[in-house]
Amino acid sequence: MRYVIGVDLGTSAVKTVLVNPQGTVVCEHSEAYPLSRPEPGWSEQNPEDWVQGTCDSLRRLMEKSGIDPSAVDGLSFSGQMHGLVLVDATGQVLRPAILWNDTRTTAECRKIEATLGAMLTEIARNRALEGFTLPKLLWVQSHEPEVLSQASLFLLPKDYVRYRLTGKYAMDYSDAAGTLLLDVGAKEWSADIAGAFGLSLSLCPELVESFDLTGTLLPESAAACGLLPSTKVFAGGADNACGALGAGVLGEGKTMCSIGTSGVVLSYESNKDLNLEGKVHFFNHGEKDAYYIMGVTLAAGHSLTWFKETFAADLSFDELLQGVASIPAGSGGLLFTPYLVGERTPHPDATIRGSFIGMDSGHTLDHFTRAVLEGITFSLRESIEIVRESGKVITEVIAIGGGAKNETWLQMQADIFGADIVKLESEQGPAMGAAMLAAYGSGWFASLAECADAFIRRAEVYTPQPQQVETYDGLFGLYQEVYGQTRELNRSLAAYRK
Structure with missing residues (x-):
């Protein structure tokens, strides 16, 4: 062997x-x-x-x-x-x-x-x-x-x-x-x-x-x-780029969503002349003469980690997320923006900070936890929409990272993105992409795509639920308003941060 x-x-x-x-x-x-x-x-x-x-x-x-x-x-x-x-x-x-x-x-x-x-x-x-x-x-x-x-x-x-x-x-x-x-x-x-x-x-x-x-x-x-x-x-x-390889993002229309400390939406691109004027990142792929479009949420998984450590330090992540499925979409009118360390896409703003909007005394820990997950996913949808505006049709997204480990969050991504979410059988992320480069370089396969076919296997597919999609479409519009409504307020507050 x-x-x-x-x-x-x-x-x-x-x-x-x-x-x-x-x-x-x-x-x-x-x-x-x-x-x-x-x-x-x-x-x-x-x-x-x-x-x-x-x-x-x-x-x-x-x-x-x-x-x-x-x-x-x-x-x-x-x-x-x-x-x-x-x-x-x-x-x-x-x-x-x-x-x-x-x-x-x-x-x-x-x-x-x-x-x-x-x-x-x-x-x-x-x-x-x-x-x-x-x-x-x-x-x-x-x-x-x-x-x-x-x-x-x-x-x-x-x-x-x-x-x-x-x-x-x-x-x-x-x-x-x-x-x-x-x-x-x-x-x-x-x-x-x-x-x-x-x-x-x-x-x-x-x-x-x-x-x-x-x-x-x-x-x-x-x-x-x-x-x-x-x-x-x-x-x-x-x-x-290696994460994209490890997820099989090798061909037009292929898109992945990676949720780790930061969050990434990445879509394959073959047109070297595409210029999106910096709205999202445009980088060279690991595949020869290929490219990818990428949007970034700076505090994706970091937002969930911060929330757990600050408000539920005695719970494991599994325990924290246990009650999220019982909370309806929209978290009872509670919105979270994951701008804890500023934001990258679509707002390259180092001053903006996060917020919970719509809190009332009926909200529980489960409401806040679901709102954090929804806010992270809304932020990533902003990158999805920019990619769609470039002319791409996104009907399927491969999920990797921490966001691929919880079934409720995977279904939430399907409903918020309006696309099938694919969970892989064995998800190793960038490490697998690096191994694929070594395998292809060593002559094991005729192409990286052939290597992906051999290495990458699907486990489950989560499909959008029409009623949830409709609810989240309305909430997404409200989420998009929060940045503009809080930008100047956060700039003023910056003087008080120590």
Whole structure:
């Protein structure tokens, strides 16, 4: 039996999965690592923690599975997007990595918009948001010029780990698309964008496809990982691109909804010239010459976690959700907006905050819990509607992440989205997408689509209920009003936040 490994480098932990040619995960292991917040709004990690965590996870994966290392054909990566890693000419890291959820770069975002205007969305296809990589580079340029002057390359998180394992630099198109430095349609670094800010293109690593072979393991890395130096290492992709692969989003009309800490609606796109003017993200896919449209809710699962820890800390998530099915759609006239940390789609607003609207003394914990689920799902529907407005017909959505674990929430998604919701038999998310890239790169399949057919199996389908759809259509209109009605109020309240 042959195997491949998918490595998912997340924000809080690295997960490794060992997969056979039937797409069965025969073993998995995770290793956590710390997150640093040295200043309000800052979010950083030590890249060495990623390397150590990845090597430890791979070694323990191999130990737990008992598989002979010679049976592993290759491995590939899924990685948290946007994080800035700067290395010098010897490959040494120059400062802690600035992560995707770091919000220190608002001034740099406004500078990018003022300098580039419409050219930004014409070339990079995305708006300047605090999470992206170019604003972080400009922050270092402004606040730590001595660091940038020493930098030989910038890398994204998984690319640094892969460099440490193989000794070779590269960045795939799907992750590069989240930097704001890539000409997304032309698939090349943009000299116009880099030049506008005095950045040299020499800072940008070589671009490769997600399934390209980028080397084999260095002897010392192989020993640390419990693998052979001959193990092939493939480039990998951005976590959302790999999540799309792992959900089988490979073809027109294919759409997924992923609910984790944040929430993502992602739809396959083949038209490289599509320009939605930054209303949603437009990124390169892990499949060659393919793209995807993506909308993001910043605090999706995070909203539910916050609610549980704040108001029902003594309950498990299963206990918290137990009574939700008995509450009618609309939660007795209670609306929740999941803007706990600002919002991304369709309102790129770092100041907006969440709210419960319509509370009365008849509302119970179950009403509030259902309202939180509905609010998260309404927010994701806003992304669904933007995708539909681009001309796509969405009649089916593949659910992955935490939102795919509760039957009531799955049915709610069907009713709010007005589309069938598909639950997968074995949902491994981005880790499975990374394994698929290794399987395809290793020659197991003639295409990624063929790999998806072998690896991905449906478990259940939840269909919209007409009466619930009608109720939620009315409530969705009310939900959409809340942002406009509370925007200025939240801007005024921002001065009082500590």
